[in-house]
Amino acid sequence: MLSLEGKQIAFTGARKQDEVKQLVANFGGVAHIRPAQGTILTDEEEIGPAMRRVIAEGADWVIFTTGQGAQRLLDVARQSDMLWDWLRLLRTARVAARGYKTRKLLKEWAISPAVSDDDGTSAGLMRAFGEAPQLDGRKVVVQLHGERPERLLRWLEDNGAVVETLMPYIHVPPPESDIRSFLEELQERKFDAVAFTSALQVRYLFEMAGRFGMKEMLRSRLSGDVLAAAVGKVTAEALEEEGVAPVLQPSDQRIGSLVVKLARYFQTGSFDESQ
Structure with missing residues (x-):
């Protein structure tokens, strides 16, 4: 059975927070909402x-x-x-x-x-x-x-x-203090994965990381200890343009599919959906 037991997943989108938290909780994980854009x-x-x-x-x-x-x-x-x-x-x-x-x-x-x-x-x-x-x-x-x-x-x-x-x-960009706190959490490896739902979230996060002198740390974390996940091809491409690899993404554009793919990855260690 797929599971996110014990996994801490950060989501950079602010919409449907309760739904996202419940989806992750259904697999035993914990979702943390860390908005990287405002609307x-x-x-x-x-x-x-x-x-x-x-x-x-x-x-x-x-x-x-x-x-x-x-x-x-x-x-x-x-x-x-x-x-x-x-x-x-x-x-x-x-x-x-x-x-x-x-x-x-x-x-x-x-x-x-x-x-x-x-x-x-x-x-x-x-x-x-x-x-x-x-x-x-x-x-x-x-x-x-x-x-x-x-x-x-x-x-x-x-x-x-x-x-x-x-x-x-x-x-609009989120408050700088919120982004700095999020970057510090990433630096301290508090999350197992970060899920991005738009390319703009990627751009804002890396732009602010650059201002704080934390851009290389962010790129390193998302390419190493912290799994980068994306909803949508455009979002994944934005991460890749920032030098982040690999990027986990579902075959469709749904947040539920992303959560399932995260659970499969943490169980199998593979991006291959057939496993």
């Missing part, structure tokens, strides 16, 4: 008028890049008494979606994306569009995800799209 929802008075303008002007394509962002836009639409107008737009325009969580949310509202990625990345979404002749001269509304996906936006513009963006939330 601030865009004020309704700021995003609401932009959504009304999009509804009034219409759109040929609407691209959702995260489930959290898609949900925030639905929430603002409901709070601003324009939910049905927003849903009508999504059912008349063509919709593209990046990521499993985004597709799951849209399905709940009976919205079927015409285009979706196969790996949770913007690059995968671009591949799914193919040569993108359908974008030339078309108005494309892109839901941003805390930061501007410059590669995706540039690709859309290069293919002739008229791009408008909606920013339902922004990411």
